[in-house]
Amino acid sequence: MRLARKLIVSMIIGVTLVLAANAYYRVRRELAAFDEDMRRDHEVLARVLGRAVATVWECSGREAALQIVVAAKPASEMVHIRWLDEQSLRLRTRAEDLLYTDVPIAVAGDLKGYIEIRESRTFEETYVRTTLVRTLVLTLLAVLGAGVLSTVVGVYVVGHPTRKLVDKARRIGEGKLEDPPLAIAQRDEIGLLADEMNAMSLRLAETRYALEAETTELLRTQEQLRRADRLATVGKLASGIAHELGTPLGVALVRANMIAANESLGREVRDAARIVSEQIDRITRIVRQLLDFARGHGEPPPGALAKRTPANLVAIAQRSAAMLQPLAAKRNVTIAVVTAPTPPEPPANEDQIQQVLVNLVVNAVHAARGPGKVTITVGIKQVKLPADVTPVVWGGDAEPQYAVISVQDEGVGIAPELLPRIFEPFFTTKDVGEGTGLGLSVAYGIVREHGGWIDVTSEPEKGSSFSVYLPMSVAELV
Numbered sequence: 001m002r003l004a005r006k007l008i009v010s011m012i013i014g015v016t017l018v019l020a021a022n023a024y025y026r027v028r029r030e031l032a033a034f035d036e037d038m039r040r041d042h043e044v045l046a047r048v049l050g051r052a053v054a055t056v057w058e059c060s061g062r063e064a065a066l067q068i069v070v071a072a073k074p075a076s077e078m079v080h081i082r083w084l085d086e087q088s089l090r091l092r093t094r095a096e097d098l099l100y101t102d103v104p105i106a107v108a109g110d111l112k113g114y115i116e117i118r119e120s121r122t123f124e125e126t127y128v129r130t131t132l133v134r135t136l137v138l139t140l141l142a143v144l145g146a147g148v149l150s151t152v153v154g155v156y157v158v159g160h161p162t163r164k165l166v167d168k169a170r171r172i173g174e175g176k177l178e179d180p181p182l183a184i185a186q187r188d189e190i191g192l193l194a195d196e197m198n199a200m201s202l203r204l205a206e207t208r209y210a211l212e213a214e215t216t217e218l219l220r221t222q223e224q225l226r227r228a229d230r231l232a233t234v235g236k237l238a239s240g241i242a243h244e245l246g247t248p249l250g251v252a253l254v255r256a257n258m259i260a261a262n263e264s265l266g267r268e269v270r271d272a273a274r275i276v277s278e279q280i281d282r283i284t285r286i287v288r289q290l291l292d293f294a295r296g297h298g299e300p301p302p303g304a305l306a307k308r309t310p311a312n313l314v315a316i317a318q319r320s321a322a323m324l325q326p327l328a329a330k331r332n333v334t335i336a337v338v339t340a341p342t343p344p345e346p347p348a349n350e351d352q353i354q355q356v357l358v359n360l361v362v363n364a365v366h367a368a369r370g371p372g373k374v375t376i377t378v379g380i381k382q383v384k385l386p387a388d389v390t391p392v393v394w395g396g397d398a399e400p401q402y403a404v405i406s407v408q409d410e411g412v413g414i415a416p417e418l419l420p421r422i423f424e425p426f427f428t429t430k431d432v433g434e435g436t437g438l439g440l441s442v443a444y445g446i447v448r449e450h451g452g453w454i455d456v457t458s459e460p461e462k463g464s465s466f467s468v469y470l471p472m473s474v475a476e477l478v
């Protein structure tokens, strides 16, 4: 608005100056023309009168001649004529507001005196005054007109659009880049500026969007790598311990079985040995699971994937659902299987994939808070590989095809801070004796061994979804 005000004020000052200068020069010019006119009239009058006086002076003497001067009646009341001899001319004081013309009168070459014609200039003052008043009124009118015009033009052409530009610049500064573009219809510099601002805002928004996407991807990749690293460390540790435990456990099992089978020993001792044997069995199972998990952290052995036969994922899903039906029914949970029109058959070990699926479905059923539903979906997808997965797919396609089995529940969900830990061995939120915390780590190991990965999305109190990705085709030499 200040810009518009400046424009208006300067326009008004400009108009005023032009009108004032015009009035000043016009008045001066007209006054000069008036004086010139008067002088010319006086000269004509003086010449006629002078000639008459000189002639009469010559014929009839001084008195008769001066009589003519006294009798001369000029057309205007403002004009006065009198006779002056040389001395009275010298002594005469001139009044400011009178114009004097003195005509010398000579008779036979002898200077007799002067005819003085004087005329009042008061009408010039009147003229100047009226011109001033007229100019003042005209200036006021012009200023008023210019003011109104420039206010309208200034406000609508400069003030409003400038304020819009300022608002837009402020919004861009605040990062509000998705706001609607500036709508300024003017096709002048302000319109161009608005267009440029809109384009700039759009480009900034695009850049920001790309940057945000990149940052999110970077953070996700970092998190994946961190998790893979942690799991690899835990995997190595688990494999070491499991390996070391294997032999002593085997020895202990053989000995316990021997004691249990020895008829010569008392019944109580043989029962105790059987319990020891059962517990060793349990420990051995856990150790085997630990090894399964640990295996998934190395690269799959060369050719291992290529040698696998196509696995019927739909059949695996249906088998697992049927197997877990009784467990689900006890908790009022139904298990549904949804399949794609063409079920994928990736190269995989069917028993291992079934183990993965069973572990996921058991978790889903356990997560239910009341009656609910667990959905197993089998399909095929083109996806981008996560950062921590080594590609095992032919041709290095950027988005290769993967078979996907998803297990979705409506259960308690997983708190975001626990999400990075659920694949760690022995991580469980279940009570002692209810869960060992190996289910997911085993599933993870198996899936990684197949060249795939597991994706988790979960919302506390809404439910979770675990998706197992398995490559559809694999390179022969990995």
Ligand SMILES: Nc1ncnc2c1ncn2[C@@H]1O[C@H](COP(=O)(O)OP(=O)(O)OP(=O)(O)O)[C@@H](O)[C@H]1O
Residues within 6 Å of the ligand: 359, 363, 364, 367, 409, 411, 412, 413, 414, 422, 423, 427, 428, 429, 430, 434, 435, 436, 437, 438, 439, 440, 441, 464
């Ligand atoms: N579908 C799910 N909904 C909610 N939490 C889950 C789900 N799946 C896994 N979790 C969480 O992840 C933890 C680890 O799961 P994992 O299967 O590895 O072990 P577990 O189920 O506790 O024990 P188990 O060895 O018997 O499977 C669980 O204790 C639970 O907190």
Ligand SMILES: [Mg+2]
Residues within 6 Å of the ligand: 359, 362, 363, 435, 438, 439, 440
């Ligand atoms: Mg489990």
